[in-house]
Amino acid sequence: MERFEGTCETREEGLSRCVTLSNGVEMPWLGLGVFEVDDNDLTETIVRQAIERGYRSIDTAALYGNERGVGAAIRTCGLPREQVFVTSKVWNTEMRSDRVEQAFEESMKRLGLDYVDLFLLHWPIEGKIVASWTALERFYREGRIRAIGVSNFLPRHLEEIETNCDEMPVVNQIEYHPYLQSLDLKRYCEERSIRVEAWSPFMHGGGILRDPTLSEIAESYQKSVAQVIVRWILQTGVATIPKTQTASRMVENSDVFDFELSDSDMRRIADLERGMRWGGDPNNFDF
Numbered sequence: 001m002e003r004f005e006g007t008c009e010t011r012e013e014g015l016s017r018c019v020t021l022s023n024g025v026e027m028p029w030l031g032l033g034v035f036e037v038d039d040n041d042l043t044e045t046i047v048r049q050a051i052e053r054g055y056r057s058i059d060t061a062a063l064y065g066n067e068r069g070v071g072a073a074i075r076t077c078g079l080p081r082e083q084v085f086v087t088s089k090v091w092n093t094e095m096r097s098d099r100v101e102q103a104f105e106e107s108m109k110r111l112g113l114d115y116v117d118l119f120l121l122h123w124p125i126e127g128k129i130v131a132s133w134t135a136l137e138r139f140y141r142e143g144r145i146r147a148i149g150v151s152n153f154l155p156r157h158l159e160e161i162e163t164n165c166d167e168m169p170v171v172n173q174i175e176y177h178p179y180l181q182s183l184d185l186k187r188y189c190e191e192r193s194i195r196v197e198a199w200s201p202f203m204h205g206g207g208i209l210r211d212p213t214l215s216e217i218a219e220s221y222q223k224s225v226a227q228v229i230v231r232w233i234l235q236t237g238v239a240t241i242p243k244t245q246t247a248s249r250m251v252e253n254s255d256v257f258d259f260e261l262s263d264s265d266m267r268r269i270a271d272l273e274r275g276m277r278w279g280g281d282p283n284n285f286d287f
C-alpha cells in the first residue's frame with residue numbers, strides 16, 4: 001500500500017500537510033470542494049469559514065459559477081496569497097468551441113487573482129484534448145498557472161497528451177471512493193507521477209455514508225464514516241476535496257490526522273469496490 005506521507009517541510013500539520021506534485025509544487029492533501037454552492041456571496045462566506053478552520057486548498061470550476069466568491073474570500077481572508085492553494089477548471093463547451101485561452105482569462109478575471117495554483121481540463125473532450133492542453137501549457141510557461149492537470153481522463157486520453165505535448169499533467173482528478181477505486185487507472189497515473197485527486201469522496205452525500213462495514217470500522221476508531229472515508233483515501237496516496245457548506249462538517253471532515261486505519265481495515269474497505277459511479281462515465285458522457 002502506498003503510504004500517506006506529507007513531504008512538505010514547512011507546512012506539515014493537518015490541513016496544511018502537502019504532497020509535492022511532480023513539478024515540485026506543493027498541494028494540500030485535503031481541500032474543500034464547492035460544487036453546487038451556486039451563490040457567490042454564500043461561497044465567499046463558506047470559503048472564508050473553511051480558511052478560518054484551517055483549510056488551505058479550495059476546488060472550484062468555471063462550471064460551478066462561484067469563482068467570484070472563491071476569489072473574494074481568498075483576497076480578503078488575511079492570509080498571504082501563497083498560503084491558499086486554488087484549483088479551477090475549464091468547462092467542456094469552451095474546449096469544444098476552441099475557447100480555452102479566453103475561458104482561462106475569464107476564470108482569472110472572476111477569481112481576481114494574479115495566478116491560479118492548479119488548472120484542469122474538466123473532462124476529456126475527444127478531438128480537442130491536444131489543442132486544449134497546449135493552451136494550458138502556454139499559461140503554465142508564463143507562470144499564471146503553477147501546475148496543470150486534467151480531470152476524468154483515462155489512459156488513452158493521457159497517452160494523447162504524452163504523445164503530442166511537452167508537459168504531462170501533474171494531477172488527474174477523478175471520482176474515487178470505496179465503491180469506485182479504479183485501480184488500473186490509479187496505477188497508470190502513479191507510474192507516470194500523476195497525482196490522483198478524489199472528487200465526490202462521499203458519492204455526493206449518498207448511501208455510502210451509511211455503509212454497514214464503514215459504520216463498523218468508524219465505530220471502532222470512534223470516528224464518523226465520513227472521517228474513515230477521507231482517511232482511507234489519503235492512506236491510499238490520493239488527495240481529496242470533500243464538499244460541505246456546513247461549518248461543523250468542515251471540522252469533522254478534516255479531523256482525520258490523529259488516527260491511522262490498520263492494514264486489515266484498509267483491506268476491508270478495498271473489498272467494498274463495486275465499480276459504482278455517482279457522476280459521469282469518462283467513456284460515455286453527453287455534457
Ligand code: NDP
Pocket residue numbers: 032033034035036059060122151152173174198199200201202203204205206209224226227241242243244245246249252253279
Ligand atoms: P461529496 O462526495 O464531497 O459530498 C458532498 C455532500 O456530502 C454534500 O451534500 C454535503 O452536505 C455532504 N456531507 C459533507 N460532509 C458530510 C459529513 N461529514 N456527513 C454527512 N454528510 C456530509 O460531493 P461532491 O460531488 O461535491 O464532490 C466534492 C468536490 O469534488 C466538489 O465539490 C467539486 O469541487 C469536486 N468535483 C469534481 C468533479 C470533476 O468532474 N472534476 C465532479 C464532481 C465534484 P452539506 O454541504 O450540506 O454539508
